[in-house]
Amino acid sequence: xxxxxxxxxxxxDRGNGTVVTPEGEIGYEEAxxxxxxxxxxxxxxxxxxIVDLARVEYMNTPGLATLVEALQxxxxxxxxxxxxxxxxxxxxxxxxxxxxxxxxxxxxxxxSLAA
Amino acid sequence: xxxxxxxxxxMVSNPLYLSxxxxxxxxxxxxxxxxxxxxxxxxLAVDEALCNIIRHGYDRRxxxxxxxxxxxxxxxxxxxxxxxxxxxxxxxxxxxxxxRGRDLDDVKPxxxxxxxxxxxxxxxxxxxxxxxxxxxxxVKKIGPDSSAPGRTAAGGSDCGCGGGSCLDKQE
Numbered sequence: 001x002x003x004x005x006x007x008x009x010x011x012x013d014r015g016n017g018t019v020v021t022p023e024g025e026i027g028y029e030e031a032x033x034x035x036x037x038x039x040x041x042x043x044x045x046x047x048x049x050i051v052d053l054a055r056v057e058y059m060n061t062p063g064l065a066t067l068v069e070a071l072q073x074x075x076x077x078x079x080x081x082x083x084x085x086x087x088x089x090x091x092x093x094x095x096x097x098x099x100x101x102x103x104x105x106x107x108x109x110x111x112s113l114a115a
Numbered sequence: 116x117x118x119x120x121x122x123x124x125x126m127v128s129n130p131l132y133l134s135x136x137x138x139x140x141x142x143x144x145x146x147x148x149x150x151x152x153x154x155x156x157x158x159l160a161v162d163e164a165l166c167n168i169i170r171h172g173y174d175r176r177x178x179x180x181x182x183x184x185x186x187x188x189x190x191x192x193x194x195x196x197x198x199x200x201x202x203x204x205x206x207x208x209x210x211x212x213x214x215r216g217r218d219l220d221d222v223k224p225x226x227x228x229x230x231x232x233x234x235x236x237x238x239x240x241x242x243x244x245x246x247x248x249x250x251x252x253x254v255k256k257i258g259p260d261s262s263a264p265g266r267t268a269a270g271g272s273d274c275g276c277g278g279g280s281c282l283d284k285q286e
Contacts, residue, residue, distance in 0.1 A: 028130040028166050058137075060162050061227040089155045096156075096234050097227050 009037045016113045017048025017080075023055040026063030034063065038070040045077045050112040054085025064097055071103065080104070082112040120184035120201070128169045128179035128204070136183055137162045140200065144255070145263070147187055147195040153261035156235040157198065163228035164202050164251055172206025172249065180205055188254060197237070197256035205248040211241040 007030035008023040018041050026034055041049060051067065053059075067083070074081035084106040086094065094100040106112040122143065126132050141158035149157065165181065173179035182203045190196020216230025232239050238254040255261065 025134065027162065028133055028169070060159060060166065061231060062166065064227060088152070092152065092155070093159065093231070096231050 007033055009034060011037065011041055013046075014050075014109075014113055017050050017082075018044070018046040019050045019052055019109055019113075021052040021055060025058040026056055026066070027058065027060050028062050031062035031066045035066045035069065038066065039073070042070060042073045042077055042079060046079055048080045048082060048112070049074055050082045050084060050109055052085045052109050052112075053083060053090055054087075054108075056085075056090055057087070059090050059093055061093075061097070064093065064099060067103070068099070082106055082115060084108055084112045120186055122183075122185040124183050126181050126183065127177060128173045128181055128206075129177040130166075130169060133162055133165055136165060140183075140185065143185055144198055147198055148257055148263050149198070149255070149261055150263045153255065153257075156261075157200070157255050160232045160235050160239075160253060160255075161200060161202070163231050164253070167228050168202065168204050168206055168249075172204055174207075188256065190257065195257065197254060200253045200255075202251045202253075203244060203248060205244075208243045208247060208249060211243065211249075214241050 007026065010019075010021040010023070012019045012021070020037060020041055022030075022034055022037075024030065038049075038051070049070070051070070056063075071081050073079075082104045085108065086105065091100065094103070094105075104115075106115060122139070124136075124139070126136060137158040140161045141154045144154040144157045145151075161183070168179075168181055169175060169177075182201075184201040184203075186199040187195040188197035188199050214229055216228075216233060217226035232251075232253065235255075236253045237256050238252065240252045242250045242252070244250050
C-alpha cells in the first residue's frame with residue numbers, strides 16, 4: 001500500500017513575526033501535518049504569524065479548516081495571523097466560503113511584516 | 116443523452132487518489148470548453164465530494180469502492196453545454212435532506228464542503244442508492260461566466276470546424 005504524500009513546510013523567524021511557508025497542495029492528506037506545524041508555531045505565541053501561501057497550488061476545505069483553527073488559536077494567544085501570497089484559485093475558495101473577510105490577507109510576506 | 120457514461124472509473128476510498136480524480140475531471144472540463152477558473156471549481160467540487168465520502172461515508176476506511184462517471188451535457192448545435200458528474204459509493208446511507216452546508220456566518224472549522232459543492236455547481240443532488248450507498252449527481256453548465264475565452268457563443272472552437280466535439284478546442 002503506497003503511503004500518502006506529505007507537504008513541505010518551512011518555518012522562519014523574521015524578528016517581527018514567524019513566517020510559515022507550506023509548499024504544494026493542502027488537501028485531505030496534507031492538512032494534518034500543516035495543522036501540526038501551525039500549532040507548534042502558535043504555542044510559541046509569536047507577535048505575528050504569517051502564512052505565506054505563494055507556493056500553494058491548490059487548497060480545499062480541510063486546508064481552510066486548518067487555517068480557521070489557527071485563527072482561533074491565534075486570537076486566544078493574542079497573535080496576529082496574516083495570510084499572504086494567495087493565487088487566484090486559492091483566493092477563490094476563500095471567497096466561496098466567505099472567509100476572505102474573516103482573515104487578514106496581504107499580498108506579500110514583506111507587506112505582512114510591515115503591517 | 117445516452118445513459119452510458121462517457122467516462123466511468125472505479126477507485127478506492129484512499130485519499131492518495133484524490134488528486135488523480137481531480138485532474139481527470141478538470142482535464143475533461145477543459146476539453147469541453149470550460150474556463151480555467153470553472154475547471155478548478157468543478158475539480159474542487161469533486162474533491163470535496165470525494166473527501167466527504169472517504170471521511171463520513173466510509174469513516175476513513177481506505178478500501179471502499181467509489182464510482183466516478185462523466186457525461187457531457189448537450190448544448191446548442193450539438194456542442195457540449197456542460198458536464199454531468201455522478202459519484203456513487205457503497206458507504207453508509209444518510210437522509211439526503213440532512214446533507215446541508217453550514218451557516219457561513221458561524222466561523223468554525225469543518226462543514227464547508229457541501230456548501231462549496233452547492234455554490235460552484237449548478238445542480239447537486241444527493242440520493243440513496245438501491246440497497247446501500249449514496250449517489251451524488253452534479254451538473255455544471257457552460258455559461259458566459261464559465262466558458263473558456265476561445266469558445267464561441269454556439270459552443271464551437273477557434274479552429275473553424277464549428278463542432279462542439281472538436282478535439283482542437285483549447286489547444
